[in-house]
Amino acid sequence: xxxxxxxxxxxxxxxxxxxxxxxxxxxxxxxxxxxxxxxxxxxxxxxxxxxxxxxxxxxxxxxxxxxxxxxxxxxxxxxxxxxxxxxxxxxxxxxxxxxxxxxxxxxxxxxxxxxxxxxxxxxxxxxxxxxxxxxxxxxxxxxxxxxxxxxxxxxxxxxxxxxxxxxxxxxxxxxxxxxxxxxxxxxxxxxxxxxx
Numbered sequence: 001x002x003x004x005x006x007x008x009x010x011x012x013x014x015x016x017x018x019x020x021x022x023x024x025x026x027x028x029x030x031x032x033x034x035x036x037x038x039x040x041x042x043x044x045x046x047x048x049x050x051x052x053x054x055x056x057x058x059x060x061x062x063x064x065x066x067x068x069x070x071x072x073x074x075x076x077x078x079x080x081x082x083x084x085x086x087x088x089x090x091x092x093x094x095x096x097x098x099x100x101x102x103x104x105x106x107x108x109x110x111x112x113x114x115x116x117x118x119x120x121x122x123x124x125x126x127x128x129x130x131x132x133x134x135x136x137x138x139x140x141x142x143x144x145x146x147x148x149x150x151x152x153x154x155x156x157x158x159x160x161x162x163x164x165x166x167x168x169x170x171x172x173x174x175x176x177x178x179x180x181x182x183x184x185x186x187x188x189x190x191x192x193x194x195x196x
Contacts, residue, residue, distance in 0.1 A: 003185040033167040035076045056103035062086045072149045080126040090116040090133045148192040
């Protein structure tokens with residue numbers, strides 16, 4: 001597995017590697033990525049889903065956060081609510097997967113080599129629920145990136161320009177679009193890390 005300049009591992013992106021971490025069959029996207037303007041309803045959709053997750057997991061949900069572009073006011077985004085769920089040990093699936101599935105979430109991605117990441121799709125709302133273990137560097141990075149974009153107009157605008165430029169291209173998998181944003185994310189994180 002490759003890594004970013006910060007040393008973070010990069011998720012797999014070849015067809016075979018993506019299928020290996022996918023629960024069920026992965027269907028290629030083979031299209032541009034749809035971005036929409038910021039929707040002020042996104043925070044409420046997040047709150048509703050966060051309540052559902054907390055209701056399903058109780059104290060096992062150590063942290064539930066709104067992340068990704070829909071969590072940044074004014075930023076264009078794919079109309080999918082990204083959520084971060086922190087549990088004690090994301091590799092310990094029996095401790096949280098059955099409860100999430102009973103609440104209607106579907107496990108779609110299992111990445112033991114990438115921070116023991118798990119991804120669920122929502123039951124009735126377009127949701128990507130990312131699950132990491134407590135203390136995970138990637139979870140902390142996601143929150144720092146969100147907070148940087150919320151607080152710095154120039155970084156938010158640079159990220160939006162990059163997203164729009166990339167979204168016009170045809171992508172075999174949406175993961176490839178996400179990978180292509182890596183350089184601008186790395187640059188924004190360097191600025192964020194420089195100020196502490």
